[in-house]
Amino acid sequence: MLLASAGFVFAKKDEGPKPVPWSFAPLKRVALPKVKDAAWPKTRIDYFILAKMEAAGLKPVPQAEARVLSRRLAFDLTGLPPAESPPMAWNRMVDETLRSPHYGERWARHWLDLARYTDITPDWLDSTKFSYLYRDWVVQALNEDMPYDRFVVRQLATDFLPECGPKDRVALGFIGLSPTYFKELQLPPEIIKTTVADEWEEHVDAIGRTFLGLTLACARCHDHKSDPITAQDYYALAGVFASVKLSELPTMSDEFWKPVEKARAAVASLEKQIKELAKKKPKDLKEQTAAMQAKIEALKSRTPHYNMLMANGVEEAALFVVNKEKEHGTKLDFKMGMARDLELMKRGNPNDLGETVPRRFLSVFPSKTGLPRKFNTGSGRLELAQAIVEDAAPLTARVIVNRVWKHHFGRGLVDTPSEFGNLGEAPTHPELLDDLAGRFMEHGWSLKWLHREILNSATWQQSSVAAESEKRDPENKLYGRMLRRRLDWEAWRDAILSATGQIDLKMGGQASAISDAKNLRRSLYGASDRQDMDPMLRIHDVPDPGAHNPWRTETITPLQGLFALNSPFMQQQADVLGRWAMSHRIEEMYARLFGRQPSAHEAGMAKAFVLGREQDASAWSQYAQALLAGNEMLFVD
Numbered sequence: 001m002l003l004a005s006a007g008f009v010f011a012k013k014d015e016g017p018k019p020v021p022w023s024f025a026p027l028k029r030v031a032l033p034k035v036k037d038a039a040w041p042k043t044r045i046d047y048f049i050l051a052k053m054e055a056a057g058l059k060p061v062p063q064a065e066a067r068v069l070s071r072r073l074a075f076d077l078t079g080l081p082p083a084e085s086p087p088m089a090w091n092r093m094v095d096e097t098l099r100s101p102h103y104g105e106r107w108a109r110h111w112l113d114l115a116r117y118t119d120i121t122p123d124w125l126d127s128t129k130f131s132y133l134y135r136d137w138v139v140q141a142l143n144e145d146m147p148y149d150r151f152v153v154r155q156l157a158t159d160f161l162p163e164c165g166p167k168d169r170v171a172l173g174f175i176g177l178s179p180t181y182f183k184e185l186q187l188p189p190e191i192i193k194t195t196v197a198d199e200w201e202e203h204v205d206a207i208g209r210t211f212l213g214l215t216l217a218c219a220r221c222h223d224h225k226s227d228p229i230t231a232q233d234y235y236a237l238a239g240v241f242a243s244v245k246l247s248e249l250p251t252m253s254d255e256f257w258k259p260v261e262k263a264r265a266a267v268a269s270l271e272k273q274i275k276e277l278a279k280k281k282p283k284d285l286k287e288q289t290a291a292m293q294a295k296i297e298a299l300k301s302r303t304p305h306y307n308m309l310m311a312n313g314v315e316e317a318a319l320f321v322v323n324k325e326k327e328h329g330t331k332l333d334f335k336m337g338m339a340r341d342l343e344l345m346k347r348g349n350p351n352d353l354g355e356t357v358p359r360r361f362l363s364v365f366p367s368k369t370g371l372p373r374k375f376n377t378g379s380g381r382l383e384l385a386q387a388i389v390e391d392a393a394p395l396t397a398r399v400i401v402n403r404v405w406k407h408h409f410g411r412g413l414v415d416t417p418s419e420f421g422n423l424g425e426a427p428t429h430p431e432l433l434d435d436l437a438g439r440f441m442e443h444g445w446s447l448k449w450l451h452r453e454i455l456n457s458a459t460w461q462q463s464s465v466a467a468e469s470e471k472r473d474p475e476n477k478l479y480g481r482m483l484r485r486r487l488d489w490e491a492w493r494d495a496i497l498s499a500t501g502q503i504d505l506k507m508g509g510q511a512s513a514i515s516d517a518k519n520l521r522r523s524l525y526g527a528s529d530r531q532d533m534d535p536m537l538r539i540h541d542v543p544d545p546g547a548h549n550p551w552r553t554e555t556i557t558p559l560q561g562l563f564a565l566n567s568p569f570m571q572q573q574a575d576v577l578g579r580w581a582m583s584h585r586i587e588e589m590y591a592r593l594f595g596r597q598p599s600a601h602e603a604g605m606a607k608a609f610v611l612g613r614e615q616d617a618s619a620w621s622q623y624a625q626a627l628l629a630g631n632e633m634l635f636v637d
Helices: 044-055 066-078 090-098 101-114 132-143 148-160 166-176 189-212 231-241 254-280 285-302 381-389 393-409 430-442 447-455 467-472 489-499 558-566 568-582 586-594 600-610 617-628
Strands: 002-005 008-011 244-250 310-323 330-336 342-345 353-357
Touching: 044 430, 044 447, 066 090, 066 101, 066 447, 090 447, 101 132, 132 166, 132 310, 148 166, 148 310, 148 381, 148 393, 166 244, 166 310, 189 231, 189 310, 189 330, 189 381, 189 393, 231 342, 231 353, 231 381, 244 254, 254 285, 381 393, 393 430, 393 447, 430 447, 489 568, 558 568, 558 617, 568 586, 568 617, 586 600, 586 617, 600 617
Parallel strands: none
Antiparallel strands: 002 008, 244 310, 310 330, 342 353
């Protein structure tokens, strides 16, 4: 029973231990199930899928045609339409596509949705102008097929790894770019403590849902209501984030950084003096300002590496929220180089404290000692990362394998990708999930191996046209067909730019406004803003960059239709494509957009539309826009 008091939600004393979720169990390897149609399976995946289909009286549908598979493969792995290439064996085509640098861009977008990535934060926060370095690191890590267990550790504790240097600090953006809440420090500490505790909760929640598929934040106010996660577990993890400070870190060694740090401090002091002078308005304001500006320029020009790239990361520092000395208000007191254990906050209230909880991992995942791993190295970020990929390895592997599966099939083996606890959905094929997760770990936690295993399966290569399967299994829980899937916003925009020949495939670097008519780069490089999301992104279901987003919501709204008809972006691309179409055949236009020839009916409609207006650019633009806004551009197959 839930009760409310002082703005906090809490519960009566728990009545007993919570059942351990299926996902916490060790991985089980079982023999491949027997199937009647032994000729159909291509990989181990297919045996598990076919066995359930046959038990339900279903048969798999035929393989999709080559054009459809090529388009499906390209969009799944790169988020771009397929490029023209000579015919090749399917396995080789998969390998070639995985080698594309655009693979990393596509799958980085999926990861950045989980990581709450943003390019722009509210103006009262420290700058995030270098946030793109984290995004580019994710792209590079995926292209290089960094083992997933190392990918996890690098994002939580790169600065503790002896083989990593200052330039590697950009990987810390997962924590360093975490949402930060406004704190009016004129208010008393009792209020600010709640805001700070909310930030710690956000960090614990992001770690739990992203890597473990668990809603750990539920245990802030009381023991988790459905999973064996206690309030002590929550505060043991929250202590890690009470022991770090979000900071911009230099990407070069101290030898180069110390002079830059000193020069930047001097520049900041001079800029502050200029602002104070502007308020006082002395008679020689112009002369004094010019003199200080000259000093600023001199400092910048004579300091090597003054414009050094900075990583959005974290420093080891224990945070205490205390009264300001000798004045009203609050001080955020960071004890640099220190760590702290948090007291249990009764009912989640930071002003009503209980026992101190030492930093450690979740008690339900004991280490080799039989006890939860203790966090003794600094804040504990390194031990936390190690525990996620070692003590909780079966769960961690299941979660990422399921995420990849869901992106390939449109639904997951567990269709609640960030909820693997008792409140989440049970797996439709638990033996298959365990088989894939176990072999994923055996193959060095290689995501590219996992992609190959899925893409080479007969299950993934099925057609999406299957009337009987749709009738008997409308949710496709048996995977008796491929779902007809809609492109997300980024892939749709990139496909349009590719079709018109306008796309700029330059990789990496700073983001720019997605609505800027001059921005022809891939949508991954459109700036995300936590405070003021671009309307173009908002109406196309791009999620809030301030929250963990395990899956894109799909809506069909009038605003989306109006965008396709009236937006400057669509009109600009239609004009470009229309001018090209004037000097080409209808068949070439269909081949460029859809990779196929038009039907006789489609060709006839096109010719009738432009009849008598063959040299009228506006007529061809209108026709081009109709094709660009059509469903065939919006759906994978």
